[in-house]
Amino acid sequence: MTLLSRRRFLATTAGFTLALVLPTPFARAQGAPPDLPATPNAFIRVGADDTVTVIIKHLEMGQGPYTGLATLVAEEMDADWSQMRAEAAPADDTLYKNLAFGAQGTGGSTAIANSYIQMRKAGAAARAMLVEAAAEEWGVPASEITVRAGRLSHPGGREAGFGAFAAAAAERAVPQDPPLKDPSQFVLIGGQGKRLDSAAKSDGTAEFTLDIYREGMLTVVVAHPPAFGATVASYDDAGALKVKGVEMVRQIPEGIAVYARNTFAAIKGRDALEIRWDESRAERRSSSAMLEDMARALAEARVVEESGDRGALGGAAEVLEADYRFPYLAHAPMEPLDAVIEVKEGRAELWYGCQFPSIDRPTVAETLGLPMDAVRINVLLAGGSFGRRAQGNGHLAAEIAHIAQAAGRDGAFKLLWTREDDLKGGYYRPMTLHRLRAGLDSDGRIVGWENAVANQSIMAGTALEAFMQDGLDPSSYEGSNDLPYDVGARRISWARVESPVPVLWWRSVGHTHTAFAVEVFLDEVLERAGKDPVQGRLELMTPEAGRYRGVLEKVAEIAGWQGRTRAGRAYGVAVAKSFGTYVAQIVEVENGGALPKVTQVWCAVDCGVAVNPDVIRAQMEGGIGYALSAALYSAITLDGEGRVQQSNFDDYRLLRIHEMPQVHVAILPSTEPPTGVGEPGVPPLAPAVANAWRALTGQPVRQLPFAQLLS
Amino acid sequence: MIHLTVNGREMSLDVDPDTPLLWVLRDELRLTGTKFGCGVAQCGACTVMLDGMPRRSCVTPVGMIDNASVTTIEGMEGPEISAVQAAWAASDVPQCGWCQSGQVMSATALLRQIPKPTDEEIDHAMGGNLCRCATYVRIRQAIHDAARTLEG
Ligand code: FES
Numbered sequence: 001m002t003l004l005s006r007r008r009f010l011a012t013t014a015g016f017t018l019a020l021v022l023p024t025p026f027a028r029a030q031g032a033p034p035d036l037p038a039t040p041n042a043f044i045r046v047g048a049d050d051t052v053t054v055i056i057k058h059l060e061m062g063q064g065p066y067t068g069l070a071t072l073v074a075e076e077m078d079a080d081w082s083q084m085r086a087e088a089a090p091a092d093d094t095l096y097k098n099l100a101f102g103a104q105g106t107g108g109s110t111a112i113a114n115s116y117i118q119m120r121k122a123g124a125a126a127r128a129m130l131v132e133a134a135a136e137e138w139g140v141p142a143s144e145i146t147v148r149a150g151r152l153s154h155p156g157g158r159e160a161g162f163g164a165f166a167a168a169a170a171e172r173a174v175p176q177d178p179p180l181k182d183p184s185q186f187v188l189i190g191g192q193g194k195r196l197d198s199a200a201k202s203d204g205t206a207e208f209t210l211d212i213y214r215e216g217m218l219t220v221v222v223a224h225p226p227a228f229g230a231t232v233a234s235y236d237d238a239g240a241l242k243v244k245g246v247e248m249v250r251q252i253p254e255g256i257a258v259y260a261r262n263t264f265a266a267i268k269g270r271d272a273l274e275i276r277w278d279e280s281r282a283e284r285r286s287s288s289a290m291l292e293d294m295a296r297a298l299a300e301a302r303v304v305e306e307s308g309d310r311g312a313l314g315g316a317a318e319v320l321e322a323d324y325r326f327p328y329l330a331h332a333p334m335e336p337l338d339a340v341i342e343v344k345e346g347r348a349e350l351w352y353g354c355q356f357p358s359i360d361r362p363t364v365a366e367t368l369g370l371p372m373d374a375v376r377i378n379v380l381l382a383g384g385s386f387g388r389r390a391q392g393n394g395h396l397a398a399e400i401a402h403i404a405q406a407a408g409r410d411g412a413f414k415l416l417w418t419r420e421d422d423l424k425g426g427y428y429r430p431m432t433l434h435r436l437r438a439g440l441d442s443d444g445r446i447v448g449w450e451n452a453v454a455n456q457s458i459m460a461g462t463a464l465e466a467f468m469q470d471g472l473d474p475s476s477y478e479g480s481n482d483l484p485y486d487v488g489a490r491r492i493s494w495a496r497v498e499s500p501v502p503v504l505w506w507r508s509v510g511h512t513h514t515a516f517a518v519e520v521f522l523d524e525v526l527e528r529a530g531k532d533p534v535q536g537r538l539e540l541m542t543p544e545a546g547r548y549r550g551v552l553e554k555v556a557e558i559a560g561w562q563g564r565t566r567a568g569r570a571y572g573v574a575v576a577k578s579f580g581t582y583v584a585q586i587v588e589v590e591n592g593g594a595l596p597k598v599t600q601v602w603c604a605v606d607c608g609v610a611v612n613p614d615v616i617r618a619q620m621e622g623g624i625g626y627a628l629s630a631a632l633y634s635a636i637t638l639d640g641e642g643r644v645q646q647s648n649f650d651d652y653r654l655l656r657i658h659e660m661p662q663v664h665v666a667i668l669p670s671t672e673p674p675t676g677v678g679e680p681g682v683p684p685l686a687p688a689v690a691n692a693w694r695a696l697t698g699q700p701v702r703q704l705p706f707a708q709l710l711s
Numbered sequence: 712m713i714h715l716t717v718n719g720r721e722m723s724l725d726v727d728p729d730t731p732l733l734w735v736l737r738d739e740l741r742l743t744g745t746k747f748g749c750g751v752a753q754c755g756a757c758t759v760m761l762d763g764m765p766r767r768s769c770v771t772p773v774g775m776i777d778n779a780s781v782t783t784i785e786g787m788e789g790p791e792i793s794a795v796q797a798a799w800a801a802s803d804v805p806q807c808g809w810c811q812s813g814q815v816m817s818a819t820a821l822l823r824q825i826p827k828p829t830d831e832e833i834d835h836a837m838g839g840n841l842c843r844c845a846t847y848v849r850i851r852q853a854i855h856d857a858a859r860t861l862e863g
């Protein structure tokens with residue numbers, strides 16, 4: 001098989017299935033694609049009842065890929081939105097690669113971007129096959145058949161839905177390179193199609209991991225180490241085994257696992273364990289001591305970007321300097337980590353919100369000593385992730401596999417992390433220190449800019465280490481380099497620090513802190529130079545920064561920008577590009593006592609072609625709320641013995657409804673290829689709030705969260 | 712034995728009296744619409760109606776509610792929940808969806824008490840329901856929309 005795709009024909013209870021596997025741009029880039037395996041997995045299923053089900057290769061965790069990818073297919077099929085359905089693809093990285101990664105996985109706000117052509121081609125191919133089948137049956141030329149809103153029709157009067165030809169279409173060859181619509185003909189892309197999952201998520205019927213109950217299943221909770229890097233020295237399970245419902249206790253590499261007939265018994269059993277921990281290799285520093293070590297590490301920072309005259313700062317009329325400090329942050333998805341495994345006769349089947357199938361599936365196979373094809377992962381909806389389920393080391397997959405293995409018998413097991421496990425369990429946004437310096441000449445022009453960053457690497461030591469270049473992890477400092485501003489001579493550097501505290505990408509990754517450091521420091525510098533925050537930024541933008549300029553001008557327009565303060569309120573602005581999407585925000589802030597009260601946020605976003613405008617708006621609203629939570633309240637801190645000081649939502653405070661500002665979103669029209677929106681709403685919010693707060697109170701904000709102002 | 716009426720069905724349950732209602736609903740009765748988010752009455756994901764009033768099932772030991780009547784999202788009926796769910800879908804409120812059973816239960820309880828709530832009343836009634844996806848803008852809008860529907 002060269003470029004020709006394979007077709008599949010299946011009978012299902014719903015009728016006939018037209019399933020397509022198309023050659024991917026990735027496979028083409030690698031030369032001739034390999035023969036695709038004989039498997040029913042593919043992207044589109046047309047039911048006899050006219051429903052079109054799109055098999056979604058990306059994890060739906062709220063950011064909308066079910067709706068987005070289905071829109072792409074529906075557009076090219078000329079389907080009616082009401083006939084569209086979505087279903088998760090299982091772990092299978094032959095069929096379901098993320099074309100941006102070359103492996104199956106969701107992250108980096110890539111779902112729409114990497115699927116844009118692939119899913120449209122799938123839709124266009126399916127449409128062509130349906131048309132050909134209809135042409136044959138009706139005895140008319142295919143060119144005379146039109147398709148609109150899910151109906152095939154011929155001027156001679158024949159008309160039918162897709163279902164009538166699903167079976168016949170499946171018999172036809174898949175067109176290898178079907179033509180795609182010109183964007184001017186789009187009906188559904190850029191339209192107002194509703195999400196496909198709202199109803200099931202409003203009546204309790206949407207199925208998540210925790211809702212899976214297998215026959216004879218035991219629920220498992222694990223006592224994890226109280227300090228990062230600690231291990232079990234010894235344990236006594238007598239008390240736990242006395243708890244009614246507890247079936248067994250096992251030591252696994254992650255800690256001590258308690259298996260019980262119900263969740264409450266498992267939790268009670270764990271409480272009754274007595275464990276002595278070996279903390280000789282554990283992190284015993286407090287988070288403030290770790291920050292001091294970071295300040296020392298800056299002296300060793302490696303240059304990641306440098307340009308212009310090295311002596312620029314030395315020759316400046318005035319040099320401004322500031323340090324910015326950022327705490328560890330927990331993702332705290334509303335559904336804590338969980339997973340279900342069933343091991344039976346040499347096969348393992350799993351159910352969970354799996355974000356990196358290409359890492360998790362081999363992890364399970366290796367742990368259990370099974371061949372890859374004996375491991376099936378059913379990908380379920382995830383109750384949020386924000387990066388938490390995107391594990392470079394597959395630690396959740398490893399833990400559930402260890403649980404099954406340690407049981408020493410076939411059976412089904414459900415692992416639940418409680419909220420305390422979640423908040424104390426690591427995999428945080430790295431604690432980070434930024435040191436910035438800028439030089440101004442006697443006219444107030446910026447002639448030099450230095451930014452040194454210190455934090456842990458997310459990728460080092462995981463399967464993703466291969467993506468690091470020359471020991472550099474761009475996710476640690478992305479956004480501090482490649483600025484849209486002409487700030488004279490530049491020197492950007494990074495110091496990698498190490499700790500047993502595991503770290504992970506947290507919604508917008510490096511941009512969570514780099515956008516703050518850059519946009520807050522720049523705002524201070526502009527103020528010093530007597531410039532308006534919006535005008536001053538526009539003046540500094542380079543000719544290549546056109547899309548930054550576009551969102552900044554737009555947001556100033558919709559907010560009616562008039563400067564830093566007006567009628568007892570203050571306004572702050574920030575702009576950032578992350579994952580290819582440009583976002584500018586202006587916030588309105590009142591003095592809420594010791595903390596800012598954010599009353600309104602204006603947000604302009606340029607994400608290329610806007611596939612689902614309402615999903616984009618929702619992601620901007622959600623990103624703003626998520627970022628505001630962190631800016632105001634969130635910090636994971638370690639005490640003098642390396643113990644996490646937070647345990648639940650009473651001390652890891654999240655934004656509540658009365659703190660949510662009004663949000664006004666403008667989406668810039670664009671014909672550029674679409675980019676993601678799950679993360680890019682986050683970065684500009686906190687710096688905009690800090691800039692407004694400084695305007696309101698005169699107080700510069702040099703560390704997050706704001707709640708630290710209270711202590 | 713604990714006696715409960717759950718979604719209109721009377722039942723006797725052989726469970727430890729200190730078991731939170733949440734885990735009885737989920738693990739014993741497989742009523743999985745009610746979610747776990749914190750276990751300490753901080754998030755509202757586990758909200759059910761207990762004798763008609765919203766209650767956090769994660770901190771409600773079943774031994775303390777013997778003979779009570781419990782309604783979960785699966786068993787809710789009436790104009791308020793219908794209006795709320797219709798408004799939720801029309802505004803595409805949910806993102807990940809995990810918190811939304813609890814949000815819908817709290818919103819329904821609010822509209823049963825106050826047919827046309829102000830923003831302040833919404834803040835007050837919904838303040839115990841966290842949404843990590845921060846769908847709050849749409850929750851507020853959808854409650855106002857549902858109130859308008861109920862007005863007729
Ligand atoms: S689980 Fe009950 S309030 Fe959070």
Ligand code: FES
Nearest residue numbers: 807808842843844
């Ligand atoms: S919709 Fe995700 S937590 Fe509310």
